[in-house]
Amino acid sequence: MQKLIRVGRDLIENGEDFVLAKVVETVGSTPRKRNAWMLMDKNKNFYGTVGGGKLEAEVQKHCEKVLLSKESDVYDFSLTPLEKQGIDMQCGGNASVSIEYIDHQQTKNFGCEWRGNQKACIFGGGHVGKEVEKVLSYIGFNTIILDDREEFANRERFPMAPQVRLLKDFYSAFDEISCNEDTYLVIVTRGHSWDYEVLKAALKQPSAYIGMIGSKEKNRTIFEKLLQEGFSQKDLDRVHAPIGLSIGAETPEEIAISIAGEIIKVRAGYEE
Structure with a gap:
């Protein structure tokens, strides 16, 4: 692309x-x-x-x-x-x-203009977010980086991303972006609490994909909290967590590839 x-x-x-x-x-x-x-x-x-x-x-x-x-x-x-x-x-x-x-x-x-309508919102500009943006941009997504830290949301760090947004905090993550059925949401913030806040807001948005980084135990804790707050199991079934294909990825680069692979699979409508 x-x-x-x-x-x-x-x-x-x-x-x-x-x-x-x-x-x-x-x-x-x-x-x-x-x-x-x-x-x-x-x-x-x-x-x-x-x-x-x-x-x-x-x-x-x-x-x-x-x-x-x-x-x-x-x-x-x-x-x-x-x-x-x-x-x-x-x-x-x-x-x-x-x-x-x-x-x-x-x-x-x-x-x-011609890049396509598919948008990837990457919440978190850290090590994983940086590599995810590179790979998703390479396979044709309009990428948006969102972070509340200036050192992780700037043009020097993301020179090729169409949009880089410096947030006041992740509570306002969706205030300035719109989502539709061609939007892919990648949640890779710096901590569990922010992952939770972004996911809670993401579940209220239309999207093609929602993925959240973290261990199974961490994600189970977040899901239980969301169920207690009124979200349904159907809502949570939209979430790919832990994010990415299970390929034994460890480094940020490997994790980015596993995330991109999962997104390609969803975008293609591929079912095993």
Whole structure:
């Protein structure tokens, strides 16, 4: 994703138009899910992927047509065999792909505008938060760092994050951010009490994912307290805690990878 954004910015700076293909909706089994991107420049060079195979080949053909016509459109693909009126794939699902003509004179702030709607709010800018921001940014999330310590919420520490918020305290963590079904909440503050306060507020927000760092015992204590305060077990079932995939991660970098892996799994709708 980061490479694709850099390519787009370079093309805009060089005065070149291009085409952006983006998966906007999927049903059933598909190689990539919503917000998978592919970019084609005027020389028909491609960057990124919408899934590979026959789907990618068909999308590339449409990209070439849009580059010539300059008319954006949305195309629907049935990923089934030819005898089922599909594009000769065995996935069995359906994918809708938006193919947009990008005029270099009409697009500003390409990275922010086209990065996608998925937002990752990282509560805590410590060692783990710093590494999580790097990995989630790399896989296409708009990242927001929130911390109440100036030394952990600044541009020097997070030079590439779209937003860095210095909070008065974590009681006000959600005062200046909005959440929706494409928001991913990562709770990695410096202590149990702040994790609890952020989680309590997070459970009142719409989100695609809530993850909280900590041991099973610590999380059990927090969950019991939340149940006593009126939250339901269904509410708590939304929370991934301990956060991240169970891969034996120990260092901040390893923990960040385990968190990113779990988020990728949720975003893809993958169930074992």
